[in-house]
Amino acid sequence: MANINQSHANKQLIAGYCGILFGGFGVHKFILGYTPQALIMLLVSAVGGYFTYGFSLLIMQLVGLIEGMIYLNKNHEEFINTYFRNKQGWF
Numbered sequence: 001m002a003n004i005n006q007s008h009a010n011k012q013l014i015a016g017y018c019g020i021l022f023g024g025f026g027v028h029k030f031i032l033g034y035t036p037q038a039l040i041m042l043l044v045s046a047v048g049g050y051f052t053y054g055f056s057l058l059i060m061q062l063v064g065l066i067e068g069m070i071y072l073n074k075n076h077e078e079f080i081n082t083y084f085r086n087k088q089g090w091f
Contacts, residue, residue, distance in 0.1 A: 012079050016072035023064010024057050028071070029089075037089045067091060 011031060019028035026041030041060050048056030070091065071079065082088050 008080050008084065009076055012071055012074075012076060016068045019064045019068025019071060021068075023068055024061035026060075026064070028064060028068060032083055034089050 015028040015031045018031060022028070024041070024045045026038035026045075029035070029038030029041060041063070045057045045060045048060075067090075071083075074082065
């Protein structure tokens with residue numbers, strides 16, 4: 001059984017909502033502490049969006065939306081095991 005504290009519960013909600021709203025920029029990844037993955041999303045959105053007329057930004061926003069919904073649909077114990085103990089970076 002995971003050690004569930006208030007900080008993990010808050011991070012789950014904040015990361016989920018930020019993934020839905022600002023997912024294209026990797027904000028939810030920064031909140032969870034996945035800096036390399038967040039920088040990849042940010043660079044693909046910014047640089048790729050410039051060269052593809054925003055198409056890659058839309059793709060990254062879709063990825064963020066899906067991840068945000070996944071974060072919000074997991075129970076707290078499963079979320080902690082997946083993203084804090086096992087360090088699963090994507091989906």
